[in-house]
Amino acid sequence: SAVISQKPSRDICQRGTSLTIQCQVDSQVTMMFWYRQQPGQSLTLIATANQGSEATYESGFVIDKFPISRPNLTFSTLTVSNMSPEDSSIYLCSVTDGYSYEQYFGPGTRLTVT
């Protein structure tokens, strides 16, 4: 199994600012995913981040708003840009090893935008 850490665990930010969330995995993984969970809602995939290529964004999410970096096989960042209160959510990093169906989740970053 993979152990995932995220920083920060929570933050309160002012509208119009940006926040970068870090995701660190204790082993090399092929695929990393970023999910958003708005209050009282299910998880929605933002994008898939593969090392060495541009992230693939889901419908409704754009790179200018959620730029993602994946510099190596154990690390990724998600930036939430020009934040508004609607961005208040839990952001979760998730990984797979590409060889099984198992998917592991980080502890999440709880973001509140005021």
Next chain:
Amino acid sequence: AQKITQTQPGMFVQEKEAVTLDCTYDTSDQSYGLFWYKQPSSGEMIFLIYQGSYDEQNATEGRYSLNFQKARKSANLVISASQLGDSAMYFCAMREGMGDDMRFGAGTRLTVKP
């Protein structure tokens, strides 16, 4: 189109009783994986149980079992001997391929009554 359907927004169960949380899915793939996660108020996603589409036996993990009915495309979670600590959101999820992301149902909020 919604691929994972959880029709029970909320469920109540008496402590020490068993409860079934419903999940149906839609896929044309022959190979896929089905998952259940528990999300307490802290926000972390706790993996509970996994069922592979080719697994002939229903998966079990301690007090959790998955009632897998492939022809009906259902993957219900059964929790036996409910405990107060089981009160949480429960999400059903599916991955259609090892290279694909995981998609989630809307979730069911389970409340265990003393």
